[in-house]
Amino acid sequence: MKVIKFGGSSLASAAQLEKVLHIVKEDVSRKFVVVSAPGKRSSEDIKVTDLLIAYYHAYTNNENTEEICKKIVARYEAILDELAINKDVLVEIQHAIQQLVTLPKDNNPHLFDAFLASGEDNNAKLVAAFFQQNGLNARYKNPKDLGIIVSDEPGNARILASSLSKINQFKTTDDILVIPGFFGYTETGEICTFSRGGSDITGSIVAAGVGAEIYENFTDVNGIFVAHPGIVREPKTIKELTYREMRELAYAGFAVLHDEALMPAYRANIPVVIKNTNNPDHPGTLITTSRTVEHEPVVGIASDQGFASIYISKYLMNRELGFGRRLLQILEELGLSYEHMPSGIDDISIILREKQLSIEIEEQLMERLEKELEPDELRITHGLSMLMIVGEGMRQRIGVMADSAQALADNRINLEMINQGSSEVSIMFGIQENQEKKAIEALYQTFFSI
Ligand code: ASP
Numbered sequence: 001m002k003v004i005k006f007g008g009s010s011l012a013s014a015a016q017l018e019k020v021l022h023i024v025k026e027d028v029s030r031k032f033v034v035v036s037a038p039g040k041r042s043s044e045d046i047k048v049t050d051l052l053i054a055y056y057h058a059y060t061n062n063e064n065t066e067e068i069c070k071k072i073v074a075r076y077e078a079i080l081d082e083l084a085i086n087k088d089v090l091v092e093i094q095h096a097i098q099q100l101v102t103l104p105k106d107n108n109p110h111l112f113d114a115f116l117a118s119g120e121d122n123n124a125k126l127v128a129a130f131f132q133q134n135g136l137n138a139r140y141k142n143p144k145d146l147g148i149i150v151s152d153e154p155g156n157a158r159i160l161a162s163s164l165s166k167i168n169q170f171k172t173t174d175d176i177l178v179i180p181g182f183f184g185y186t187e188t189g190e191i192c193t194f195s196r197g198g199s200d201i202t203g204s205i206v207a208a209g210v211g212a213e214i215y216e217n218f219t220d221v222n223g224i225f226v227a228h229p230g231i232v233r234e235p236k237t238i239k240e241l242t243y244r245e246m247r248e249l250a251y252a253g254f255a256v257l258h259d260e261a262l263m264p265a266y267r268a269n270i271p272v273v274i275k276n277t278n279n280p281d282h283p284g285t286l287i288t289t290s291r292t293v294e295h296e297p298v299v300g301i302a303s304d305q306g307f308a309s310i311y312i313s314k315y316l317m318n319r320e321l322g323f324g325r326r327l328l329q330i331l332e333e334l335g336l337s338y339e340h341m342p343s344g345i346d347d348i349s350i351i352l353r354e355k356q357l358s359i360e361i362e363e364q365l366m367e368r369l370e371k372e373l374e375p376d377e378l379r380i381t382h383g384l385s386m387l388m389i390v391g392e393g394m395r396q397r398i399g400v401m402a403d404s405a406q407a408l409a410d411n412r413i414n415l416e417m418i419n420q421g422s423s424e425v426s427i428m429f430g431i432q433e434n435q436e437k438k439a440i441e442a443l444y445q446t447f448f449s450i
Pocket of ligand 1: 181
C-alpha cells in the first residue's frame with residue numbers, strides 16, 4: 001500500500017481538491033492520505049496556518065477575535081460550498097475553530113500548537129467528507145488514535161520510536177484513512193506540532209510505520225529541479241536521487257521537502273517520490289537508497305545565504321593540544337552551533353548561520369576567542385553564501401572540482417572557502433552573497449547545459 005501526502009497548495013480550493021480526489025481514486029493502493037492545511041490560492045493569498053497564527057495573537061493579546069475567526073471558517077466554507085459537501089462538516093469545523101479561544105491562556109505552552117494544528121485537523125475532516133461523498137470508503141483519523149506520539153517540544157516535536165509499532169497496527173486497513181499532517185500528541189496527551197512545513201514529516205512517519213511500498217509527496221512542482229528555478233531558467237528536473245544526495249541538497253536550500261522528512265522513510269528503506277498534483281502524469285523525482293538512473297557526476301546545485309565565517313590562524317596550531325576543544329567549548333557556552341569547520345595546518349574556519357549572532361553575542365565571541373586562544377589572526381566575514389554541488393558520481397570522477405573552480409574563476413567569483421566534506425557526495429563553496437546568482441549560472445552551464 002502507499003502513503004500519499006498533499007501539500008497546502010494542492011488543497012487550497014475546490015478545483016484542487018477535485019484533482020486530489022482523482023489522484024486517490026486512480027490507485028486503490030493509496031490507503032493513507034496525509035493532508036496539510038489549505039494553502040495559498042494565489043501568491044497574494046494567506047495560508048490558513050498563518051491566519052491561525054494571527055488568531056492566536058489576537059486571543060493572547062486580549063483583542064477581538066471574531067473577525068479573524070470568521071475569516072478562517074470562511075476559507076473552509078468556500079471549499080465546502082463549491083464542492084457541495086454536507087453542511088454537518090462545516091458546523092463541526094466552525095465549532096472546533098471557535099473552541100480554540102476557550103483554551104487556557106496562562107501557563108499553557110501547548111496553546112500555540114493547538115491553534116496551528118487545527119488547520120490540518122479540520123482540513124482532514126473536510127477531505128474525508130469529500131471523499132465519502134464521492135464514493136470512497138474514507139474516514140478521518142486523528143494522529144492520537146493512529147499512534148503518532150511525539151516529544152514534548154512545542155513547535156519542534158520529534159517522533160518517539162514507540163510510535164512506529166502503534167501505527168503499524170493499521171497497515172491492513174480496508175478504508176482510506178485521512179490523516180492531518182504536522183502534529184502529534186505527547187505521552188501526556190498534549191498537541192505538539194513539528195516545525196513549519198512539517199506535514200511532510202507526518203507522511204514519512206506514517207509510511208515508515210505501515211511499511212508502505214512508497215511515500216508519495218504531492219506538491220505543486222514536477223519534482224526537484226537541478227537548480228533553483230528563480231535563478232536558472234527552466235532547469236531540468238531530477239529523475240532519481242539517493243537519500244544522501246537529497247539530504248545535502250535540502251540542507252543547502254532545496255525547500256521542496258521538509259528537512260526532517262526524509263529520515264523516517266530512509267530508516268525504513270521506503271522510497272519517496274515527489275510529484276505534482278497539477279501534472280500527475282509527470283514521473284516526478286524518486287528518492288531511494290541507491291540510484292538506478294545514470295547521471296552525470298553532479299545531480300544538483302543548491303545554495304543558501306546568511307552565513308558568517310570566523311577565520312582563526314595561529315602558528316603551530318597543529319601541535320597545540322586541546323585547541324579545537326577550547327574553540328568548540330566557547331561556541332557551545334555561547335549557545336552557537338556551527339555548520340562547517342574546514343581547517344589547515346595553522347588555521348581553521350568556523351562557518352555558522354549569521355542569524356544566531358546578535359551584536360552582543362558576536363562581541364563576546366570575538367573577545368573570548370582572542371583572549372582564550374591567543375590567535376595570530378582572527379577575523380569574521382559576514383554575508384556569505386554556501387554553494388553546493390551534489391552527486392554520488394563525483395567519487396568516481398576526476399576533475400569535478402577542477403571544472404567547478406574553473407567555471408567560477410572564469411566568472412571572476414572569489415572563493416572564500418572550499419569544503420569537500422568527508423562523504424564525497426558534495427563540494428561546497430563559500431562565496432559572497434552578491435555573487436551567488438552568477439556562480440549558480442556558471443555551474444549550471446558547466447554541468448547541465450548539454
Ligand atoms: N500548515 C503547516 C505550515 O504551513 C504545515 C504544512 O503545511 O506542512 O507550516
